[in-house]
Amino acid sequence: MRIVVGCRPEPRGQDALALGALLARQAGARVVLAHIRPPAQPGAGVGAVDAEWRAFLREQTDRLLDDAERQLRERDPDLPVERAIGDNRGSGRGLARIAEEHDAALVVIGPAPGGRAGRVALGSTADQLLHGSPVPVVLAPRGFAEHPPPRVARCTIAYQRAAQSAQVAACGVAFARLLDADARLLTLVLRPVRLYSGRQHQAAEQQVMRSVREQARQDLAAAIADLDGVVDGETVEGDDVRAALDAVTWADDLLICASGTVGPVKRVFVGDVSHKIVRNARTPVMVLPRGVRADAWRTSAPSAP
Known part of the structure; x- marks a missing residue:
């Protein structure tokens, strides 16, 4: 059983990590740390690709997933972890595709920015998942990572x-x-x-x-x-x-x-x-x-x- 956890660089990404780790530990599941990057932009020449931009995206993605895995290990060092990277203009659609490719049981995401503490805040990522995800979607309330329950x-x-x-x-x-x-x-x-x-x-x-x-x-x-x-x-x-x-x-x-x-x-x-x-x-x-x-x-x- 796999649980896809959407990773973001903002502090709200920690809420998804905390909830994903909690569910994976109780369910005996693997965590798939997933990040959706914007697709590469065509360069000036026909068929060319901006190599510098792609290198920047790879570096930022690797850094983000390294940090997410470190935080996950701090919460539970024994959790089995995988990584998945997708290129999509819509982060929710990209996470849904990763869930299908990994035969995941769940997708877990954090709150959108600006929500009330202790409540779920919906943004574009949640909207896309809540209108097309092939697997159940779990949403973490804002601040969940600050005081997560033991189970x-x-x-x-x-x-x-x-x-x-x-x-x-x-x-x-x-x-x-x-x-x-x-x-x-x-x-x-x-x-x-x-x-x-x-x-x-x-x-x-x-x-x-x-x-x-x-x-x-x-x-x-x-x-x-x-x-x-x-x-x-x-x-x-x-x-x-x-x-x-x-x-x-x-x-x-x-x-x-x-x-x-x-x-x-x-x-x-x-x-x-x-x-x-x-x-x-x-x-x-x-x-x-x-x-x-x-x-x-x-x-x-x-x-x-």
């Missing part, structure tokens, strides 16, 4: 009854088992926008919410009953996704959510709700490809000795 203690799977929800839940629980972590299904119940202020209308809204709560609990209980092993369940309410997630108790969690219901099969294609979950999560987030199989982790290629 992922629990995988929390965002659950909403839908066409692919059973496969998503089973895949998330299987990943928790791979990490030897606890598993929890989490359903967010969002309160509707209040359109009327009259007492009669408020009573009707409260009745609707009681029905929604009860249906969510029944759906959650049915989903847990279909899963193997011990799985916890929790429903939380909020006026929006951020408020609901803020009401959840987190304890060294990895939050797992599904792609949207549209988009290419076997590719990550984040939907509206998943996008809001990613942006407002306080923990690392994994987004699964659309049409993910429940046995996805068992079919990943084993690590080379």
Whole structure:
């Protein structure tokens, strides 16, 4: 099993390294340190290539990957490490290609610049991966490397009854088992926008919410009953996704959510709700490809000795 970790020279690249090392250690996986360079520019002559520019890129890439491997060894000297370099105008597309070439199970990236501390920040790299990656994408929140947990203690799977929800839940629980972590299904119940202020209308809204709560609990209980092993369940309410997630108790969690219901099969294609979950999560987030199989982790290629 291989985990591709996107390497960048900025301090935010350390967040991806810390999270990638943590997941690789728990999953018994190899780390593929990956960097995407801009493609070489044509020189002045026909068919010529700027050799000086290419030499500069090679030097900078080697220095970056040397530093990344050094940091990784400091965190865990026993982790098996590989390197991969790609040339692409889009770093996210380049990482997706490396993941396919190395038969990787995951791609891990850090936050975009300018995000809030403790939250996932999305930039162009994340956007490209979240709209086309062939493997699950894991996003590290800003500052994760400063105080990383000793291990992922629990995988929390965002659950909403839908066409692919059973496969998503089973895949998330299987990943928790791979990490030897606890598993929890989490359903967010969002309160509707209040359109009327009259007492009669408020009573009707409260009745609707009681029905929604009860249906969510029944759906959650049915989903847990279909899963193997011990799985916890929790429903939380909020006026929006951020408020609901803020009401959840987190304890060294990895939050797992599904792609949207549209988009290419076997590719990550984040939907509206998943996008809001990613942006407002306080923990690392994994987004699964659309049409993910429940046995996805068992079919990943084993690590080379």
